[in-house]
Amino acid sequence: MPAYTEPKLISGNANRTLANSIARRMSMHRGMSVGLVNARVERFNDQEIFVEVFENVRGEDMFIIQPTSNPANDNLMELLIIADALRRSSASRITAVIPYFGYARQDRRTKARTPISAKLVANLLTEAGIERVLTLDLHAAQIQGFFDIPVDNLYAAPIFALDIEHHFKGHLEDVIVVSPDVGGVGRARELAQRIGCGLAIVDKRRVRPGEVAEMTVIGEVSGKTCIIIDDICDTAGTLCKAAELLMNNGAQEVHSYITHGVLSGPAVERIRNSVMKSLVITDSIEPTEAVLATPNIRIVPTAPMFAQAILNIWNGTSVSSLFEVETLVPIYEGLYQRG
Template identity: 60%
Template sequence: MKIVAANSNRPLAEAIAASLRMPLTSASVQRFADMEVWVEIHENVRGEDVFIIQSTSYPANDHLMELLVCIDALRRASARRITAVVPYFGYARQDRKPGPRTPISAKLVANLITRAGADRVLTLELHAAQIQGFFDIPVDNMFTTPIMVPDIIANIGTEDLVIVSPDVGGVSRARGFAKRMGVQLAIVDKRREKPGASEVMNVIGEVAGKRCILVDDIVDSGGTLCNAATALLRQGARSVQAYCTHGVLSAGAVARIAASDLERLVITDSIRPTEAVRVTDKIRVVSVAQFMGEAIKRISSESSVSSLFD
């Protein structure tokens, strides 16, 4: 088995390799003067089971192109099997046609990864589960519940706790948290007028006197979480914290969260944390390295990956 890291999240790749007690494969992922991607693998990978680790986070197009060129380099170097390990799958929010003459970009990205030569994809908390069907190769979509639930129990406990979905679309995810922890579920009903902006309308469920945990897959602008936190406190909640897998945190999101009614936001390192995230005391990062390393080991040994969630 070989592990190759591109440039989007090298600290995570190094941590995954450390959890597997093996070094990263020596490789160069660089740019020409005109910013074309150039890749060279410095070790023999012929006949090897190779895992290329690359989140397609900001700058999404650059990191996606790095992933595609790395896959092509490995395919032409006669790797036996190439697994694209994509902790954060960019373009996942474009999974359907919201209006006429709009693309389904998640399907396009799936086609690009497949045609580049990947044999398998390992990803974390897809925004929409049906994206797995966009691929004609096997896809393992990992859920972060086994990481988040123990963290909640250890740091917050379950007394007077309510798991809250910040929108109707996330009810299934929130229900999974609530079921594992044996606590109640609530839902924030919101209306989104345009991308990146949301307006909270109602809270469905009993939250008065409760400690609320908002759970979601992506936090981008932070508007949804901040508005939901305010709505929950107005309904009598004692405190509001949030657990989100992917900390996109674009533009002024970190400052917005720091000034919000949220007590704390917990994210994973599926996207490399920025300096702003590292210095704020309102955002905490938990690592998925051990979790993803175990999944990689099981894929390589042809063992069950789904049993990780039992």
Template identity: 65%
Template sequence: MAAGDRGHGSGEIKLVAGNSNRALAESIATYLKTPLTKCSVRRFADMEIFVEIQENVRGADVFVIQSTSFPTNDHLMELLIITDALRRSSARRITAVIPYFGYARQDRRASGRTPISAKLVANLITHAGADRVLTLDLHAGQIQGFFDIPTDNLFAAPVMERDIKARMELDKLMVVSPDVGGVVRARALAKRIDAPLAIVDKRRERAGESEVMNVIGDVKGRTCILIDDIIDSGGTLVNAAEALLERGAKDVLAYITHGVLSGGAVARIASSKLRELVITDSIMPTEAVRVAQNIRVISIAPLIGEAIGRTAHEESVSSLFN
């Protein structure tokens, strides 16, 4: 069923956007042919967040679109306060649509006396009044289990697959995981485009020595595609690209879902040997990203828009995983 042909089911669909990624929210609204609900999210003089829903949402099926990206705590608080405002305004159901779920890298206790912040954030979202969660490429799939409400974790792989097939010669490609932990994600994309798989294994032989990049797989003469869920500082990706080229790779590109790109990451990518870094708009691109010559942004608005439409009308979302 086309997005524009859908009725309102048992309750009217309402889309509410926070301030984290207004452009993505507007693209989703365009896809669904549903205008964004009027909502004021502003700050008091002491930077407290104040929210006012400026339309009737009583009995509505409301989707709050808000990535918890930088500044993470501000955007998380916006999400919680918007959710509380909707609950107190008698919304029938509230779905937190979180394209990028901040704190996802704190999904376990790495050492003693440390938090599992991803679980804490899941609890906050649930207790604020969310009835379900829709997110994209969680850093660790088990985070779905941190929520005590239904949680759909979409994958950007179908969007990346279409982009790769439209732009490249598939018989010369090799998909590469930049570390051992990302092998499952890389293998899934390799299977989709029928390409071989390689792995970059980084290890430190002795304390105080620099990391050695070992490439598992024959990349000679191949166009290598590095695949991962998050790029933050960009150091691992840049080093992996150099290691692949040293071992005879013809070319290196990277497809990453969430472009966190903190600190000097954009400059690091711009001056690297990567032919291109492709990221999604799960996090609103900065001006530096927009003007970078070798960074390109592809939109996940149709994917999330379709998932919202199907969720609202109790249709299957699992087919979108394919």
């Protein structure tokens, strides 16, 4: 039995499109209208953030939908202030739905006198009154341990597996999954197992931070359709170089599947001019007009999965069931057909 009446959604300004899509999907599942709580999230002239909630939330099960993407600091502060407003308005439970968890790349001290910013963000979220976090493909899984509250980390791999099976149907035997670095082998191996194909690795050697001295391919990619898998694409420099390297090693074509399309700086231009046939990203980060206008960038939706995860949390049922492709097939009905 659910402990609360109805799940209520509220959104900051980071990705209103995704928030509205989640609300529409929940309306379909519930057979009743689920909308975003009426609120304003604005800025004073000096850029201070102000939040006002126009609906009663006392005793309600609240879900704040807010990725902490660029501008990361503004979006993080919006999330914290919305949580504080809900807590002071006597919301019964506050869950932060963070499709893209900013600061996740600062999960450990890589050298002396550096912060562990991911832990700091975890502390801030907890102190603001958030009691549960729902996110997608954390850059480092150990960040879940930075929290003393439940953290549900969803995975894009099952969605990517569905998409690959749909778009490469009939010649999956020619597909090979490629990890763009040694650190991402686990993620690549999982996807390869899901779709039943081989695995290759691009080994990078750096002379200094941000500068790659040498890249080599570990594995046989000649004549193969290569699918690069990673969680974050920022400036796309390494990704495009990896695609060129694979083509130079005899790959038939190269596609990339990246969960979070940060795509900052020259990324979009690099992708447009790269040898990659396609870059597939999720909508965890609101795509810019430049991203939407780029012909070789395609976006797969996460709203069906997030909507179901929110309903499962509200109902007190399993979220881990969404880790399996079979569970996602009916959720993504009409978008992908198997068999």
